Amino acid sequence: MNLRQLLQVLAFPVIATLGAGRLVSIGVLGTAGLVGLGYRYLAWQRFSFSFDGEVLRVEEGVLSRSARSLDVARVQQVEIDRGPVQRLLGLAALRVETAGSSAEVEVDLRVIEDDEAVALRDAIREGKARVSGTTRGAGSDDVAGDEPAVPTQHEVLAVPLTHVALAAVTGGRLLFFPAVIAGALQFAGEVFSQFLDDVFERLVENGVGGRPGWADLTLQAGLLLAAAVLVLAVVAAVVVGVLQDANFRVTRVGDDLHISRGLLATRDSVVPLRRVQLIEIQRNWLRRLLGYATVRIHSAGGSGDADRRVTVPLLADAAVDAFVGAVLPGVPRVPDLVAHPSQARRRVVFRWLRPPLVLVALVWTWNEVPFVPFVAPGWARVGVVVLLPLAALLGIVEHRHLGHALTDRIVASRRGALSITTGIAPVVKVQAASRTANWFQRRLRLTTVHAHVAGPGGDLEVLDAGEEAGRNLHVALVAHAADPVPVGPTAERGSGGGEAEPA
Structure with a gap:
């Protein structure tokens, strides 16, 4: 529990x-x-399980008994979790997930021996390879159904501890802890309010070390408190990041990615390459300055959104192409993107200006509304007006980053201003494509294309492309969805519309 x-x-x-x-x-x-x-x-x-190489059977229940049988061919993802107490006792939790297990894991073996969990995970992988017809290797005379060969294994990525700590202080986690620390300080102030009031009064009356005038140091004390909160937030973010993502490694074993991470509590995940639905490369403004990115892999299967995503904490820009090639075999690098037309700039700038324009109108008319609870100061009117040129500048920056690309294997899209996100989806995962254009876009001869990707990753959106380029992209995506090219080093175009297996 x-x-x-x-x-x-x-x-x-x-x-x-x-x-x-x-x-x-x-x-x-x-x-x-x-x-x-x-x-x-x-x-x-009263809990028992067994695996005969093809079917995993689980029986459980005290008053009401249930028996579950899971065909190994349906397995999409296997994870091994080890909490601090479990590691101390030599135990582990093994979770087996399928494409249909959207609400909860299909099989959850919470307390088993660690060696037994590893052996069962390997047996499930070998059974799945045997059922899918894996042979002993290229050029072998073995036929489907023979004993599968021992898969090749090599390390794809190992994230240093320094990168894990840097990811913690350059990501969104750092914004969370100041609020937590401030709330904790406020709670402590309410609990010990009488004690703090007495201390404050004595300090004001007697000063520090017998020197009066301590009240003049209120500003300095406030600055010191803010600095202390910031330091505590940085330390807390680093500690949490290290506990969660230390020893982060990605290893390719056959056609599977093995991801391991964690310090006190560890997690080992197995993600089949053919289940990768979408890759997102994210760079906020600080990481772009430092030359780093975060890579997020969305896969089918998993008991929730967190289980369907694997996030590499931090990756050098120079290593992004190699990692993408390892996750999407046959895709050597992130493709060059086609920039969107100049008229898209007006659309993007207007989209950025809408929120501050609403805020300006609200602030400038606030004092004219009767029965308002307070009067907006004059500096507030000036302050909100300053937001307009900043928003326009961010719109211009985002227009410079807008782009898309389509190859025979992947479709890619990029957008963002302060944080740039590049999405890459295998065309074999594109189930359908749609194209939309509102009144403003039609006047500017622009369109937005949605590549509807199977699985939980969501759609890949190509925002404000040129009308002709968007039309061509839409037609090409529809053709790819009907006759997909599997992502694999020796893949060829298939003859049907079904999902092809990787080579």
Whole structure:
């Protein structure tokens, strides 16, 4: 049982016994704890699983029994999680997921021996390769159904610890911790308000070290407090980032990617290359200055959005092409993108100007509205007007980054101003394509193309392309969806519209 489940179980007895006294609360909590431990023990005793090379069978339940059989051919992703306590006891949790397990994992073996979890994961992978007809190798006389060869293995990527720490202080996680620390300080101030008020009064009256005038140092104290909060936020972000992504490694084993990460709690994931739906290369303004990017891999299967994504914390710009080639075999690098026409600049700038224009109108008419709770100061009017040229500048910057590309294997799109995102999707994953143009776009001879990608990654959007270029892209995507080229080093164009397997 994880912490969230434990809190959910204890919430009701704690709230129900708040007014009944301490002994009653302890008795109820103790009884609930004993009942819960007994139930978990019975559930563990009556839990069993087996795997014969083709079917994984699981039986579980205390009062109500359930039996589940999972064909190895349906397996899309296998993960091994090891929490701190599990690692200390030599245990692990193995999760088997399929393309249809959108709400929860298909099979969740939470407490098994670590060696047994690794052996079962390898057996599932070998069984899946055997069922899919993997042979002993190119040029071999073996036929489908023979014992599969030992897959080749090589390391694709190892993220240094310094890059993990740098990713923590240059990403969105750093923005989260100042709010948490400020909230904690506010909570502490409310709890110890009387004590802090007494200390503050003594300092104001007597000064520090007998020197009066401490009240004049209020500004300096505020700056020191802000600096302390910033330092604590940086330290907290680095600690959390290191605990989560230390020892981050990506290894290719046959046609699968093995991703391992974590310090105290570790996670080992297996993502089949043919299940990769979308790759996103993200660079915020700070990482662009430093020459780094974050790469996110979306795959089919997984029990939730977090399980369907694998995020490389930080990757040097020079290594992005090689990593993309490893994840999408047959795609040597990120393709050169076609820039969007100059008339798209007006559209992008207008899109950036809409929010500040609404804010300017609201602030400038605020004082004219009757019964407003407060009066907007004069500096607020000047401040919101300054946002207009900044928004226009960001629109010009985003127009410079807009672009798209289409090859016989992938479709790519790029957008963004402060944070630039390049999306790459295998054309074999494009199920359909659509093209839209509103009134403003039609006047500027622009269009937006959506490549509808199978799986949870979402659509790949080509924003504000030229009318002719968008039409050609739409026609080409429809043709690719009908006759896809599989992503693989020796792939050839297939004759049907189904999903082709990688070579």
